[in-house]
Amino acid sequence: MxxxxxxxxxxxxxxxxxxxxxxxxxxxxxxxxxxxxxxxxxxxxxxxxxxxxxxxxxxxxxxxxxxxxxxxxxxxxxxxxxxxxxxxxxxxxxxxxxxxxxxxxxxxxxxxxxxxxxxxxxxxxLTSNHAHHYRGFANTQWRLFEKNGELKPLLYTFRVLLTGIHLMRSGVVVAHLPTLIGEVDAPAYLPDLVAAKAEAEHGGADVGHARVAADVERLHAVLDEAQAASVLPGSxxxxxxxxxxxxxxxxxxxxxxxx
CATH class of the missing domain: 3.30.460.10 (Beta Polymerase, domain 2)
Structure with a gap:
């Protein structure tokens, strides 16, 4: 196979x-x-x-x-x-x-x-409580990015936040970041970061820290809102x-x- x-x-x-x-x-x-x-x-x-x-x-x-x-x-x-x-x-x-x-x-x-x-x-x-999983995973990856400045944990941070938002809104698990970029309100620079990651597994993130920090904070808020409005059951x-x-x-x- x-x-x-x-x-x-x-x-x-x-x-x-x-x-x-x-x-x-x-x-x-x-x-x-x-x-x-x-x-x-x-x-x-x-x-x-x-x-x-x-x-x-x-x-x-x-x-x-x-x-x-x-x-x-x-x-x-x-x-x-x-x-x-x-x-x-x-x-x-x-x-x-x-x-x-x-x-x-x-x-x-x-x-x-x-x-x-x-x-x-x-x-x-699937439940609305899956938002906690993605929120926690994003926090872990964000701390790793702040420690080493590498692109990989930054992309993981965005990926899990977007997956969580999409799941809360649609009830469907989507883990593919390029697909999520087209379906969720994602930062415009993410396709460029994905392209950069293709060239170097442990390369640095060529984007300002303040800019990505603001976007990560915004997506956390969007995830909170999506969880509160989700039609997924609580259990x-x-x-x-x-x-x-x-x-x-x-x-x-x-x-x-x-x-």
Missing amino acids: TVDLGPDLDTDLTSVVAEQRDPLLFATVSGAHLYGFPSRDSDVDMRGVHLLPVTDLVGLREPEETRSRMWFRDGVEMDLVTHDLRKFVRLMLRNNGYVLEQLLSPLVVHTTDTHAELVALAPDV HTAYDALHDLVVRVRLQGLNGLQG
Whole structure:
């Protein structure tokens, strides 16, 4: 299976799935490629879900609910992080926009019927409280930008604020910054920053601090307003359906079936 990550990086990732010792229910590309501002030397961040066997969950040893590995293929740094299905679903239920972006990423490396079921249930997980996730993520990235002055955390700051605003207004998760620029009231200089990031992964931000600080403060206020006016519910309604899915898929695994 080939995932098109742009003209400079078209990487065959089929073997990555085959190398996993437990079934992968899905794997997608996240990070800068998903966000629409990869640079020439950006690594490939893959995220997904694996399915632990029942014996790993009922014995005395702590289950390996999260797995991470990093390697190089054809000179490209590859990173794969997966959670066991139960842990991933619990994260979905905690107003975690990050895992929803991974689940809904259009850059799909591997998929199964279980992946499709999780995607179908994603709208029932969305709440107005997801604004807190994006607000906090933006604050973290802004502090990093103020510390190192690099373009990357500044773009992350704008990306998560715009994602949060768009989600509150539309009920749809969009993580792709160039798309968001066209749909949300974004600073006019953002396309130039995206273009600059394509040339240097850790380059500096060629824009005045006072100007971007004012825009970040404005977007925080817009996010607050969008949350207050959002038609998204205050709590999710997906708990029972997700519980049933986890049980069913785990039992299928016990019987030697896959997602």
